[in-house]
Amino acid sequence: AQSVTQPDIHITVSEGASLELRCNYSYGATPYLFWYVQSPGQGLQLLLKYFSGDTLVQGIKGFEAEFKRSQSSFNLRKPSVHWSDAAEYFCAVGANNQGGKLIFGQGTELSVKP
Amino acid sequence: DTAVSQTPKYLVTQMGNDKSIKCEQNLGHDTMYWYKQDSKKFLKIMFSYNNKELIINETVPNRFSPKSPDKAHLNLHINSLELGDSAVYFCASSFSTYEQYFGPGTRLTVT
Numbered sequence: 001a002q003s004v005t006q007p008d009i010h011i012t013v014s015e016g017a018s019l020e021l022r023c024n025y026s027y028g029a030t031p032y033l034f035w036y037v038q039s040p041g042q043g044l045q046l047l048l049k050y051f052s053g054d055t056l057v058q059g060i061k062g063f064e065a066e067f068k069r070s071q072s073s074f075n076l077r078k079p080s081v082h083w084s085d086a087a088e089y090f091c092a093v094g095a096n097n098q099g100g101k102l103i104f105g106q107g108t109e110l111s112v113k114p
Numbered sequence: 115d116t117a118v119s120q121t122p123k124y125l126v127t128q129m130g131n132d133k134s135i136k137c138e139q140n141l142g143h144d145t146m147y148w149y150k151q152d153s154k155k156f157l158k159i160m161f162s163y164n165n166k167e168l169i170i171n172e173t174v175p176n177r178f179s180p181k182s183p184d185k186a187h188l189n190l191h192i193n194s195l196e197l198g199d200s201a202v203y204f205c206a207s208s209f210s211t212y213e214q215y216f217g218p219g220t221r222l223t224v225t
Contacts, residue, residue, distance in 0.1 A: 034213060038155075043118075043204060044216040051212075088155060099169040100145050100211040104157040 002027045004093050006105035013081050014113045021076040021108050023091030032094040033074040034102070035065055039087045047089075050074065061085070086112045117141050118217035120205050126223045127195055134191045135220045137205030144209060145169070146188035148180060151202040151219070163188055164210075192222075200224045 003026040013019050025031060032051050036044040048059025055067040065076045074091060091105040118139045127133050139146065147170075148160040162170040163182040177193045188205060202221050206214040 032211075036216070043218040044157075044206075046213055046215065049213050090157065094211065098211070099164070100147065100162050100208055100214065101159050101170055101172075102157075102214060107155050 002031075002093055002095070002098075002103045004091050004103050004105035006089075006091055006108045008108045009106065010109045010111065012111040012113060015083050016080050019076075019078045019081045019085070019110070021089050021091075021110070023074045023076065023105060024072050025074065025091070025093045026072065027093055027095065029095065030069075033065075033067060034092040034094070035059065035063070035074075035076045036090045036092060037061075037087045038090065038107075044090065047076070081110075081112055083112045083114065086110055118205055118207055118215050120203075120217040120220050122220060123218065124221050124223075126225065128225055129195055129197060131195050132191070132193045133195060133222070134189055135203055135205075135222075137188045137190070137217055139186055139205075139207040139215070139217075141207055141215060142209075143207040143215075144185055145207060145211070146182065146185075147206040147208075147214060148188065148190050149204040149206060149216075151204060153201070157204070161188075161190075195222075195224045197224050 005024045034049045035047040050067045088107045092102040094102045145164045147162045151157045160174045161180045166182045179191045182188045202219045204219045205217040208214040
């Protein structure tokens with residue numbers, strides 16, 4: 001069965017420091033992979049997606065993620081975190097033959113220290 | 115322009131009542147979804163519709179009944195509300211099975 005694991009429930013980084021949020025998935029075929037961000041009291045905003053092709057994908061707000069098939073990972077990175085990046089981040093996996101069903105990870109809460 | 119909108123944003127009601135949540139998208143997408151986010155922020159799909167046809171029904175109690183009058187709308191009706199139904203419900207839409215765009219959510223509180 002498909003599953004997504006985000007090992008870090010909560011991460012705190014200093015403003016200006018680099019960030020990496022981990023995501024591991026379990027899926028038999030090549031998955032569709034997504035990162036979403038949720039600010040308090042808000043909906044989910046799509047940061048970036050991977051369907052195929054270049055394994056390093058660029059997203060909005062300066063985020064990028066790298067698909068590593070051998071490690072079943074899709075980690076999210078940002079070189080320099082801003083205070084406004086404080087939010088909940090969700091990794092999700094989907095597949096073309098599953099009617100669009102997304103399986104979400106548990107989420108990682110990011111706090112940013114001034 | 116709001117891409118995916120939901121009404122109401124907040125819904126407080128008593129156990130046993132029946133309530134509806136409405137969702138509309140103006141993105142021209144053909145697939146719409148309902149997700150439930152529990153108190154631990156875990157997101158789980160409930161239903162999806164493609165061109166008004168039910169595609170996904172994820173072991174949701176039959177007290178929950180989605181209705182899609184057209185491709186741009188997907189409503190969720192809940193009968194006989196229970197305490198455990200308290201959650202944030204998100205509507206989303208996509209073109210086919212590609213990336214999904216989410217609405218702002220409806221926080222349902224059952225007392």
